[in-house]
């Protein structure tokens with residue numbers, strides 16, 4: 001019993017940090033319908049600023065006041081006013097994508113502003129971390145633990161008093177209990193919503209600063225785990241109950257405490273299972289808690305029917321312009337390939353090859369999210385499976401890398417199909433959360449062993465040898481061509497699907513799953529096929545990427561990339577093949593160009609930040625902001641020449657015509 | 664459609680019950696529909712008509728009771744299998760595919776019913792509409808009066824037209840039983856008259872049974888050969904339109920609710 005308590009008790013303060021963020025999640029989700037993925041990043045921002053300020057000699061109370069009491073609510077207010085209040089009527093995907101934009105954008109913003117230097121653990125706000133203040137039974141309680149528990153109790157009591165005994169609290173509770181119906185009652189909902197945002201952001205910041213001293217450095221990964229743990233805690237009450245979120249957070253902390261005590265250090269349980277507990281808890285709750293499964297079901301009487309995505313400009317522009325664009329595009333493509341093969345400098349050839357490999361991975365997002373309407377947040381994981389399988393097969397079985405790449409793609413497809421099984425009954429937010437859990441499970445459990453993700457020094461993925469051509473010794477230009485062939489193959493597959501029956505089935509499923517089932521479409525099978533195809537494409541792209549880089553590590557394919565990939569692709573256009581290719585090339589080209597800028601920030605962070613800003617416009621331009629600009633410019637151009645395409649031209653355009661297709 | 668025993672019921676619902684929490688939406692309902700028979704299903708709001716449809720087509724799992732269709736106990740068969748067995752459906756709250764054109768709706772329905780739409784056909788570029796398929800699509804468009812709108816994305820259409828798209832989408836699958844949930848709402852008087860004649864014609868020519876939920880009792884009177892009345896989850900009357908409308912309980916259910 002003594003031992004049990006000595007394991008369980010340290011879990012409580014840990015769980016308190018989960019609970020604080022979980023309460024914030026519930027508050028904003030209920031008041032605004034936004035599931036704020038960005039709370040993890042917001043916690044990171046506060047922790048980072050707190051560490052930065054104390055590092056520069058500021059008193060820790062001052063630093064706390066600035067980073068938590070001031071900055072955190074301000075961020076919440078800004079997010080609400082500038083972003084989320086403007087997309088209150090948007091669909092679930094748009095809200096998730098916007099929150100994801102913040103999730104990947106905020107850490108990048110910090111890196112851009114403050115440089116990428118490591119921030120070490122800041123001092124604890126209240127007590128001395130190293131000092132043991134007293135014992136519970138025989139369990140020592142140190143300063144951090146004491147501070148965390150005290151702060152949590154104070155916060156929860158304050159929140160309860162606010163919600164229960166003030167007029168404001170009554171409105172907020174009404175918002176939490178009956179969601180957006182509040183608006184019908186003529187309460188000034190936007191003020192209530194804003195304060196919900198400020199309070200929950202404050203909570204996130206608080207959790208961030210409380211947690212920071214417990215880790216050697218302030219890293220955004222810590223906060224991603226914090227976020228998922230908080231989501232799992234909030235899931236216990238199906239994102240609806242604040243008390244259950246609290247209980248969930250503390251319970252999760254205690255379970256982790258017990259697990260870290262009882263699992264033998266160094267055992268597979270300790271290294272593998274322990275860090276995965278929050279993810280497993282979330283997966284479990286998503287699959288078995290009916291309230292979580294049905295999160296997105298249209299029970300919101302105020303939710304509107306989504307306006308349709310405008311048709312791709314390729315289908316509406318006038319024939320003359322269409323011809324010019326088509327010819328121009330071929331000319332550009334030929335010029336591009338010719339240039340890369342001849343005069344483009346070597347480092348750029350490498351960059352562009354990376355872009356081509358990324359484009360192949362991005363096509364998997366076009367397929368699953370653009371065409372299938374399923375927001376998957378683990379596409380980088382599938383890419384990793386392809387790369388690691390190809391590398392391991394080359395290393396252990398001596399399999400030629402091209403064969404290994406195909407095998408890797410197939411393996412990714414099989415795993416994708418298996419991953420689709422639990423996802424069958426989920427869509428929207430629950431699906432996004434499930435796939436995010438998969439990505440984190442892979443990061444923490446599946447990829448670290450050396451038989452999977454390779455040794456710590458990285459896994460070698462060789463360059464291929466075709467006949468007399470050895471792609472390792474010959475110039476990167478040759479490899480570029482090979483990567484391009486793979487991309488063309490992948491694009492062709494996606495285009496054929498888009499123009500074929502499956503593309504129409506996916507359109508039906510996206511539009512109305514109920515309607516699709518009523519005419520005999522087997523939704524389960526379609527979804528499994530979709531996941532398998534998409535994972536296969538990602539796996540192929542991952543293998544090409546790996547072979548180009550020649551050494552890969554699990555960090556190259558971690559959850560962050562899954563999120564960044566989605567953010568990048570929705571910015572350029574998630575509905576077209578063209579969008580994926582522009583995303584791949586654009587991402588690396590911008591990064592390379594920015595690297596010429598003088599400055600201390602990595603060009604990577606700046607690039608991610610740019611695309612994150614693009615993702616924030618997703619709700620307004622679901623076709624992608626680049627695609628949107630293309631339409632605007634084409635229309636302006638057409639207006640100039642008065643060559644608008646007369647409506648309703650053409651005969652019965654059935655398969656073979658291309659809805660939203662690009663070539 | 665094969666294997667139907669002459670004289671046997673097409674659809675046989677026995678003791679069907681479905682509750683949502685404290686509300687029993689459908690309570691111990693028995694309902695029999697013969698081959699080619701057109702049955703009106705009426706009742707005040709919340710009577711459980713849509714829930715009954717959902718249980719028949721498999722969108723909702725009933726708590727108790729059986730649904731036997733063409734002699735097959737549907738048990739827990741998923742919706743798509745029921746559709747392929749010949750249950751077509753339109754929805755009270757339209758369930759169209761906004762990004763697809765009208766013609767694509769029909770093409771999708773045509774292929775889904777047959778379980779066609781193999782991936783390899785797409786990958787070999789062999790998924791273009793066959794001459795036979797286009798003919799069927801065109802014929803259906805003409806039948807429901809949607810010709811001319813073939814290539815318009817459904818998102819651009821009004822509610823009434825969307826209902827016609829749904830109807831055409833259901834009919835092109837050649838259902839043996841059509842479940843139509845308030846198909847006339849959003850249609851004007853002329854369109855409603857057209858709808859009535861389409862339903863009668865298809866039903867007559869292809870021996871398609873129809874289960875028609877309607878608040879427009881005039882339409883029910885014109886289409887249905889028999890009328891079933893539901894109230895608070897149960898069937899309270901069953902007979903010819905005039906007979907059920909004269910029934911004391913039916914009058915009470917309607918007047919009691921709407922007064």
Ligand SMILES: Nc1ncnc2c1ncn2[C@@H]1O[C@H](COP(=O)(O)OP(=O)(O)OP(=O)(O)O)[C@@H](O)[C@H]1O
Nearest residue numbers: 683686688706707708709710711712713714715755
């Ligand atoms: N998914 C659901 N969850 C909870 N209650 C439901 C659900 N679906 C239906 N109900 C309830 O079941 C009852 C029957 O509803 P149903 O939609 O079947 O009635 P209806 O006869 O079709 O009514 P209407 O004429 O308004 O369409 C109603 O009280 C409704 O509120």
Ligand SMILES: [Mg+2]
Nearest residue numbers: 712713714755
């Ligand atoms: Mg109804």
